[in-house]
Amino acid sequence: MKRGLAILIVVLTAALLAAGWLQAGGLKIQAERSGRTPDEAVRALMASIQARDWDRAYRGLDHSNDLQQADFVREIAGADGSLRTYSNLQSFDIWPVHASAGQAMLRVRLNWSSAVGSLAEVRDLQVVRSGDAWKVVWPRPNFAKVPLHVLPVNYLRWDVVGRRSDDWGTATVDSPQVRILSMNAVERPDSVVVVGEVENEDTVPAYLNISAALLKSDGSVLAQQDSFDAISHSLLPKQVSPYRIDFPGARLSQVKSVRIDAHPLLIPASADPVISVENQSVSKDALGRSILKGSLVNQSGQIVNIAQVLAVFYDTSGKAIWVSDGYVDQALQPQAPVPFAVDIPADVANRMHDYHVAVNHYTAPSA
């Protein structure tokens, strides 16, 4: 009797564990880990990346290209305080591109959740058969190797010193003078968007925010928003930044006019780093979308942790018709080019005549 009860308890426990395993997607995970098909191999790799299990992810790769695990991890997990170090793989989608008996190509869309919102990345991954299993061929990352040298940086800096006085007429430092160079309200399928450019026309740096209000025909405010992160907030003297202000759910037919305000503040700032935007060109990505791509080169001696690209597109009359922005998930090492790409909506790509790219950056204070 006692023996029977013990056996029953063991069987029940095993059944419950099995049910829990199935409930937690154990079969799916097992399938993803097995790599018996190209799709399973890529799924297994993505699941490992999602779990940040770098050892397992590296084991699932084809090692014929001498890919080092440290390089693989550095590319996927990020380094040097880059945006990728603040990101996690939230989800992924896989499509087959082509397949043969020995190899296949799959397209993966990786959706990263990051400190600045969700970021999408599309990769084409080659998968090769290795015995009974399929392995992903992860291209060797080509990290720029800058030879050891001394880079003199005699950068300029503005500090704001002294204290404000409460006596009338004695506060003798004004806010920087900024000028809105252009403003254009455009209608998108799901929103109204105000785009344009602003210039710091003063001789001191400015911290700038732009706000806009959509006004109805009776003068009342339909909606009010500010530029949030679609602007280069810190503007040095004579620097020009694109801006974009989104009004989700609004329609242009409801809008009589737009009221726009610039809010500049005097701030301490540095002219360092200088970031050049090289080899910009418009092309199509793997999904057939128009993109503006190029590379960023940090010309200074300090690592730029997070860079953001802001691109303004003009029509043939020189009017700003759209502003795209995108974050670069790698840190900008000194003198090393880092690629970037920003989307261009299809209708904008058709009407676009020229564009201008500005770079916003964040650099962690050095210890």
Next chain:
Amino acid sequence: MMPLRTPQWWSYGLFLATLSTFLSAQEPALRVPATVSAGSPFAISVRGQGRGTLYLLGPSRALRREIEFGKDASISGDDVSSSGIYQVVVCAGGSCATKNLEVRPAPAKRLGFLLHPSRVPVSTRNAVNATAIAFDQHSNVVLAPADVTFRISPAGEKPIEKTVPTVLGIASFQMDSRASQGTLEVNAKLDDTTEPRVIQQVASEACGLRMTAVPAGTTITLQTDPIRDCKGNPLPDGTIVSFTKIDGAGKSTVDTPIKKDRAVAQFSVSGPARISVACGVVVGNEIAWGGRQ
């Protein structure tokens, strides 16, 4: 002829009682000066006998005090430090008397001076605004006309003076900024009071922006001539200059700050290239690399 009747004792009593009632219902007779100077003590008096309550209601202060009729009630200067119209109210026996008192600003002792803006581009018409306000020692705006003398001292020039009379306490003028950058000091003077202010005249937009290109292998170094405004003032270091190169590899741009009057940038080139330079909204020359300049 009717014989005169001798009044009875009760008729005298009735008359006195009626008079007493009449007198007690009268407002207290209040004597207040029409005007006083802010911060100056003065006296209020009420004719008659007895006691009452004095209220002094001003723009920034209210006072309540028990007073004795027939004697002067002194009001200290601190109680009337703010200029404006005050109400003096004396109440006794259920009735009140009210009079207005005007407290005028004392003689000017202090100047409030605003010189605006703190940075102004050179050679800009009516760009500098100087506004002085005359205050007395109690911070009241002095409305009586007075002459404020502005001593204007641009850097490297002889000072000039300009006298402006106050209108309702305010003296102001506008002036053009000078052609040369540097400080502009203005002293506002009223009697013995002087208030100095200094603003900066800064270079205006770039003028005649021009760059040259020097090849070095596959790269070219671009360097602007010293960048100055149309009056010859150098643009301050740190001002951003944008270089743009378009060649077979695409378009490349770099925003670089001016250092020692010049901006420098480097590009690698592949084949013929067009290179342009701009500073803010000012566009400079364009170089056709691999072709004619």
